[in-house]
Amino acid sequence: MTTNTLVYIEINNNKIENVSKEIISHVSKNFDDTSVCGFLTVNTTLSESLFSELRQIGLDKIYIIQHEALKDFNVEVFSGVISQLISNIQPQVLLMGATVNGRELAPRIAANLQIGLTADCTDLKIEDNMLLATRPTYGGQMMATIYSKTLPGFATVRPGAFLKRNFPEKNTEIVYFEANFDGVYEILNKTEILSTEYKPQTDDWTNSDIIIAGGLGLKSKENFEKLYKLCDLIGAKPAASRAAVELGWAPSEIQVGQTGRSVSAKLYIALGISGALQHMTGISNAQKVLAVNTDKNAPIMSCSDVAIVADATAVIEALTNKFS
Amino acid sequence: MCFKILVFVKQVPDTTDIRWTEHNTIQREGLESVINPYDLGAVQLAKNIKSALGDCKISAVSMGPLQAKEALKEAIAFGCDDAYLLCDKKFAGSDTLATAYVLSQFVKTHCSDFNLIICGYQAVDGDTAQTPSSLAQRLGIAQITGVTALKDICNEYSVWIKDTSAYKQEIKITHPALVSTTLKDIDFTVPVNGWIKAQTTDITVLSAGDISAETSKTGFCGSPTQVKKAYRPVIVRHTELIEPDNCEEASNSIVSIINRCKEQDDN
Numbered sequence: 281m282t283t284n285t286l287v288y289i290e291i292n293n294n295k296i297e298n299v300s301k302e303i304i305s306h307v308s309k310n311f312d313d314t315s316v317c318g319f320l321t322v323n324t325t326l327s328e329s330l331f332s333e334l335r336q337i338g339l340d341k342i343y344i345i346q347h348e349a350l351k352d353f354n355v356e357v358f359s360g361v362i363s364q365l366i367s368n369i370q371p372q373v374l375l376m377g378a379t380v381n382g383r384e385l386a387p388r389i390a391a392n393l394q395i396g397l398t399a400d401c402t403d404l405k406i407e408d409n410m411l412l413a414t415r416p417t418y419g420g421q422m423m424a425t426i427y428s429k430t431l432p433g434f435a436t437v438r439p440g441a442f443l444k445r446n447f448p449e450k451n452t453e454i455v456y457f458e459a460n461f462d463g464v465y466e467i468l469n470k471t472e473i474l475s476t477e478y479k480p481q482t483d484d485w486t487n488s489d490i491i492i493a494g495g496l497g498l499k500s501k502e503n504f505e506k507l508y509k510l511c512d513l514i515g516a517k518p519a520a521s522r523a524a525v526e527l528g529w530a531p532s533e534i535q536v537g538q539t540g541r542s543v544s545a546k547l548y549i550a551l552g553i554s555g556a557l558q559h560m561t562g563i564s565n566a567q568k569v570l571a572v573n574t575d576k577n578a579p580i581m582s583c584s585d586v587a588i589v590a591d592a593t594a595v596i597e598a599l600t601n602k603f604s
Numbered sequence: 605m606c607f608k609i610l611v612f613v614k615q616v617p618d619t620t621d622i623r624w625t626e627h628n629t630i631q632r633e634g635l636e637s638v639i640n641p642y643d644l645g646a647v648q649l650a651k652n653i654k655s656a657l658g659d660c661k662i663s664a665v666s667m668g669p670l671q672a673k674e675a676l677k678e679a680i681a682f683g684c685d686d687a688y689l690l691c692d693k694k695f696a697g698s699d700t701l702a703t704a705y706v707l708s709q710f711v712k713t714h715c716s717d718f719n720l721i722i723c724g725y726q727a728v729d730g731d732t733a734q735t736p737s738s739l740a741q742r743l744g745i746a747q748i749t750g751v752t753a754l755k756d757i758c759n760e761y762s763v764w765i766k767d768t769s770a771y772k773q774e775i776k777i778t779h780p781a782l783v784s785t786t787l788k789d790i791d792f793t794v795p796v797n798g799w800i801k802a803q804t805t806d807i808t809v810l811s812a813g814d815i816s817a818e819t820s821k822t823g824f825c826g827s828p829t830q831v832k833k834a835y836r837p838v839i840v841r842h843t844e845l846i847e848p849d850n851c852e853e854a855s856n857s858i859v860s861i862i863n864r865c866k867e868q869d870d871n
Contacts, residue, residue: 384749387737396828399732423837430828470746474774547865560839583839588846590854598855
């Protein structure tokens with residue numbers, strides 16, 4: 281039986297959120313015999329460039345809900361019209377990114393449709409036509425695999441949990457969905473955004489090919505500066521453990537782990553990181569993990585693909601010389 | 605007119621102190637219970653509103669076993685005026701959809717004239733952040749998720765600051781409404797007489813019948829999501845241990861791994 285999966289394509293500032301592409305990549309690769317459809321909301325006609333990008337993310341079909349009331353994100357309005365779409369097309373699986381907006385939107389849709397929802401998942405699979413969603417709980421100290429008795433199986437997915445892949449151009453069908461917008465302006469009147477100040481964003485590093493992370497073994501903020509320089513030379517992205525961030529050696533934006541970000545790099549190099557469980561859950565989707573630590577018995581050494589007993593700071597120096 | 609605030613609090617295990625049994629399940633015996641740290645942020649915001657408006661009543665509400673009375677007493681000590689505990693065997697095992705249903709039934713039957721609901725952003729034992737949104741949907745009210753400060757308030761509306769990693773917004777919302785807050789780890793000073801008030805204030809305990817809740821929609825049976833399995837994460841990688849003689853040798857190994865990664869195809 282074919283599974284029909286529907287994925288929310290979240291667009292912010294005329295750009296598709298990476299997590300949407302990550303979800304589509306995972307579903308296309310791991311859900312056997314599934315048709316993958318997407319849906320998105322816009323307030324005005326889509327740009328040509330966005331249209332062509334939408335045809336390159338591996339979707340069979342895209343539903344577009346277009347209305348001027350969808351200009352700014354309003355959780356009541358969005359959940360109302362998206363619920364209409366779900367009721368109409370009745371997918372078996374419904375997935376959204378666990379972004380700031382997604383985490384607010386999904387529970388309202390679930391409550392509206394009276395269906396189960398599993399939040400912030402790091403793994404998804406289909407078994408007997410049922411969605412099995414796995415998520416960390418108790419602050420990353422425990423994992424729970426959850427299914428739902430209702431349809432569609434509904435989950436939000438942690439950004440960075442899956443690897444984003446490239447797709448050949450596909451003949452994606454585009455369908456405009458006519459939703460009912462009655463009463464929408466009364467809803468919009470209840471909340472008013474008085475001002476928005478966007479913060480400069482570090483580009484999304486969590487799914488870059490190579491990530492080099494530093495921990496307490498780097499011993500100082502200065503050595504993190506050296507790590508950044510090395511990353512530039514290699515074409516890698518830097519990251520840090522919670523302990524290093526808490527000491528102020530690295531900014532929290534690059535923290536990896538349950539309280540930081542999940543990464544799905546092809547190669548994750550951990551320099552001087554002991555490997556507390558909450559860190560390891562954040563890198564469980566990295567394809568290859570290489571750990572460098574002076575302590576052969578550090579937890580990370582037994583759960584890496586390659587464990588090298590060496591001093592992290594000396595290794596940074598040596599690598600910098602080699603790549604310069 | 606008295607401004608009515610409902611603060612929803614949850615009693616959670618202290619997740620900073622989790623111990624494991626030999627079967628890799630959580631050792632519940634002797635596990636300390638605390639008020640969810642984000643819910644203390646919600647209590648703080650309610651108190652800020654009370655100081656701004658004067659004529660204001662803060663009710664703390666929790667769903668849980670009788671033991672959760674302790675969390676509510678704490679909430680009273682910190683400055684809430686009264687407290688309700690939604691306690692029924694039929695509520696046990698509720699997921700977020702069922703929990704939001706129970707909370708919404710309480711609001712509809714006991715406090716339908718509320719002005720504002722304040723919740724913590726998420727509970728630290730589940731980290732789902734679903735219940736506030738789900739509750740707002742059930743009640744058909746507007747919401748702001750993750751406020752960090754109160755800017756302005758009157759009986760009809762309030763203005764909030766929402767400060768996320770991506771943006772900072774000022775949002776005006778018309779009451780009745782719900783806000784959830786990411787404030788946590790508030791350093792509370794219990795007001796003079798706080799604990800005395802907590803000991804002398806009766807906590808109203810309400811059952812499913814008291815809030816006209818249909819028990820087919822509550823608890824384990826009323827919860828669509830079910831845990832198939834829960835386990836302690838085990839990371840399985842087959843480790844190749846390298847003990848190089850010097851740093852040069854170590855960096856050579858790393859360089860060859862980096863180069864192999866760069867050559868590797870997409871799949």
